Amino acid sequence: MNGAQYIVQTLKQQGVTQIFGYPGGAIMPLYDALYDGGVEHLLCRHEQAAALGAVGYARASGQVGVCMATSGPGATNLITGLADAMLDSIPVVAITGQVPMAAIGTDAFQEVDVLGMSLSCTKHSYLVENVENLGDIIAEAFEVARSGRPGPVLIDVPKNVQVALVEPRATVPCTTAPNALDEAALAKARAMLAEARQPILYVGGGVGMANAEAELRAFAERSGIPAVTTLKGIGTLNPDHELFLGMLGMHGTKAANLAVQQSDLLMVVGARFDDRVTGKLDAFAVNAKVIHLDKDAAEFGKVRQAHVGIDAELQQVLPRLTGEHLAIDAWRDQCKALKAEHQWRYDHPGEAIYAPLMLKQLSEALDDTAMISCDVGQHQMWVAQHMRFTSPRNHLSSAGLGTMGFGLPAAIGAKLARPEHESVLVSGDGSFMMNVQELGTLKRAQLPVKMVLLDNQRLGMVRQWQELFFDGRFSETILTDNPDFVAMAAAFGIPGETITRKEQVQPAIARMLQADTAYLLHVRISEEENVWPLVPPGVANDQMMESKA
Amino acid sequence: MNQHNLQIEAQFRPEVLERVLRMTRHRGFRVDDMEMSTAADCQSLSIRVTVSSERPIQLLSRQLEKLMNVTRVETHLMEQPLKQSA
Numbered sequence: 202m203n204g205a206q207y208i209v210q211t212l213k214q215q216g217v218t219q220i221f222g223y224p225g226g227a228i229m230p231l232y233d234a235l236y237d238g239g240v241e242h243l244l245c246r247h248e249q250a251a252a253l254g255a256v257g258y259a260r261a262s263g264q265v266g267v268c269m270a271t272s273g274p275g276a277t278n279l280i281t282g283l284a285d286a287m288l289d290s291i292p293v294v295a296i297t298g299q300v301p302m303a304a305i306g307t308d309a310f311q312e313v314d315v316l317g318m319s320l321s322c323t324k325h326s327y328l329v330e331n332v333e334n335l336g337d338i339i340a341e342a343f344e345v346a347r348s349g350r351p352g353p354v355l356i357d358v359p360k361n362v363q364v365a366l367v368e369p370r371a372t373v374p375c376t377t378a379p380n381a382l383d384e385a386a387l388a389k390a391r392a393m394l395a396e397a398r399q400p401i402l403y404v405g406g407g408v409g410m411a412n413a414e415a416e417l418r419a420f421a422e423r424s425g426i427p428a429v430t431t432l433k434g435i436g437t438l439n440p441d442h443e444l445f446l447g448m449l450g451m452h453g454t455k456a457a458n459l460a461v462q463q464s465d466l467l468m469v470v471g472a473r474f475d476d477r478v479t480g481k482l483d484a485f486a487v488n489a490k491v492i493h494l495d496k497d498a499a500e501f502g503k504v505r506q507a508h509v510g511i512d513a514e515l516q517q518v519l520p521r522l523t524g525e526h527l528a529i530d531a532w533r534d535q536c537k538a539l540k541a542e543h544q545w546r547y548d549h550p551g552e553a554i555y556a557p558l559m560l561k562q563l564s565e566a567l568d569d570t571a572m573i574s575c576d577v578g579q580h581q582m583w584v585a586q587h588m589r590f591t592s593p594r595n596h597l598s599s600a601g602l603g604t605m606g607f608g609l610p611a612a613i614g615a616k617l618a619r620p621e622h623e624s625v626l627v628s629g630d631g632s633f634m635m636n637v638q639e640l641g642t643l644k645r646a647q648l649p650v651k652m653v654l655l656d657n658q659r660l661g662m663v664r665q666w667q668e669l670f671f672d673g674r675f676s677e678t679i680l681t682d683n684p685d686f687v688a689m690a691a692a693f694g695i696p697g698e699t700i701t702r703k704e705q706v707q708p709a710i711a712r713m714l715q716a717d718t719a720y721l722l723h724v725r726i727s728e729e730e731n732v733w734p735l736v737p738p739g740v741a742n743d744q745m746m747e748s749k750a
Numbered sequence: 751m752n753q754h755n756l757q758i759e760a761q762f763r764p765e766v767l768e769r770v771l772r773m774t775r776h777r778g779f780r781v782d783d784m785e786m787s788t789a790a791d792c793q794s795l796s797i798r799v800t801v802s803s804e805r806p807i808q809l810l811s812r813q814l815e816k817l818m819n820v821t822r823v824e825t826h827l828m829e830q831p832l833k834q835s836a
């Protein structure tokens with residue numbers, strides 16, 4: 202067998218059943234091996250979408266996502282997707298074709314230094330110099346991608362390695378041993394929890410990545426600590442729990458931000474004090490001590506000093522913390538009162554469609570297994586605020602990188618990961634156009650992905666900032682020249698409709714969900730709506746703006 | 751501005767030096783001095799770098815420890831800093 206066939210065989214041994222990619226010269230031997238290799242491959246219409254498709258697949262399934270591309274422009278197009286996976290700790294393995302070893306460094310046709318480019322946007326990367334190493338490298342790459350703090354790994358395979366003959370052998374199984382729990386730190390954390398009067402559980406995406414939702418929910422229930430999540434932590438906690446205060450940070454709930462600001466202990470689990478979370482850092486929860494649990498010890502003290510940092514598998518450490526219900530009844534009452542006082546309001550005047558209400562209605566029309574992918578901007582924040590999630594696997598949002606164009610490929614990847622569940626995209630008119638070519642992928646694969654396009658004819662989130670912080674100088678954010686989106690979908694054989702008034706919303710959602718094909722629901726919304734509340738730049742999180750002052 | 755010496759042991763890979771230096775720059779540390787040597791069997795290498803930064807050295811050393819091919823990182827505060835270029 203040749204190197205390319207060896208790659209396909211090793212991928213199958215790793216349990217890979219779905220690949221996202223795009224062919225080209227330097228990866229043709231691998232595409233030849235895929236022709237009858239027994240692994241599904243989805244032809245995306247842009248390598249960025251192949252990488253983001255793999256991200257969506259990984260996020261929805263918890264498995265490693267796999268994408269591939271040719272050398273040069275194919276590989277450079279993957280980079281945004283890898284950076285997205287890097288910042289959100291998503292396990293992805295990318296395979297790129299490369300010019301033959303002898304041509305590397307000669308400025309050959311479609312040669313770029315992919316290994317060099319990958320250094321800053323992957324957890325690790327390889328250039329395979331010898332076909333004998335191929336199997337072990339792939340096995341190691343999968344282990345690196347999914348172990349510890351997960352992330353993307355790139356394998357660059359020169360064409361001569363793909364065609365070289367090789368005697369396949371069993372790959373060395375590769376596992377990472379967990380490190381022992383730091384008992385002294387654990388004891389200190391327990392003591393801090395017992396002493397705290399106003400503790401808050403601050404939950405990030407790391408919990409879902411570690412499959413530790415059950416352990417976290419049990420801890421939250423046992424201890425009775427009021428809880429908040431980050432954007433990526435959404436779905437990790439029971440959304441209906443009386444002590445769950447919602448998302449914190451720039452567009453978080455007022456209850457969450459006020460409670461965090463008043464807390465005397467932050468128990469941070471799988472989160473990293475992102476600047477969208479903390480606002481003005483030296484004014485963030487100033488009276489709080491910090492217990493930080495994470496699989497990545499480099500997060501301890503990176504942004505905020507921890508009094509105790511515990512580097513451990515969250516599944517193991519959470520059951521070891523606090524057996525008792527903490528005596529913090531007054532604080533619980535205070536948090537419940539904050540939550541009651543700052544409920545969302547949906548009583549919006551007029552006939553026009555109010556996006557937050559529409560998303561709430563969409564959420565109510567779906568069951569708990571539905572996967573929502575979104576793009577980046579106002580609609581992304583409205584999804585986080587107004588839709589209800591019971592698992593982080595159901596909320597696919599580009600949190601760390603904020604990648605416009607993420608949504609459609611992620612929704613496609615999610616649908617392939619969990620075909621039995623509904624995959625719904627919520628996009629904006631700006632973001633949708635960034636990977637709109639993937640309508641072709643939907644057509645090709647006949648995937649029934651449901652698309653809700655919230656069209657404000659603006660780059661809404663940027664327009665909002667221009668309105669609030671740049672004197673209303675709307676520089677390059679007006680999109681009144683958008684295409685006819687429904688006609689565009691129709692060109693790909695995808696049915697759809699446009700709605701403009703509140704009373705059309707529920708029947709249109711029903712029609713969309715009843716369709717057994719892909720569907721585009723194009724929703725015209727006001728160009729002036731803003732996302733509230735908002736922590737303006739440079740102030741503390743309790744100084745939230747609630748509407749234009 | 752603190753100056754530290756980092757002693758880094760790593761498996762030999764052609765790109766290891768690049769990874770270490772990229773990480774050092776990106777995390778906010780300036781390289782003031784450095785040397786590298788490869789073991790006789792060419793399997794491992796060691797890098798000694800003197801870095802300066804306003805940031806705590808753990809911000810760098812913990813990130814370096816995470817690099818796949820890096821096997822050990824030791825840090826020492828320089829009591830008598832090297833003469834620094836302006």
Ligand SMILES: Cc1ncc(C[n+]2csc(CCOP(=O)(O)OP(=O)(O)O)c2C)c(N)n1
Binds near residue numbers: 578580630659
């Ligand atoms: C690739 C990329 N380019 C630019 C941005 C900056 N950006 C953030 S939100 C936004 C506007 C998004 O507009 P739209 O998709 O229509 O969503 P809306 O905010 O109107 O809901 C822009 C340009 C980004 N996040 N990603």
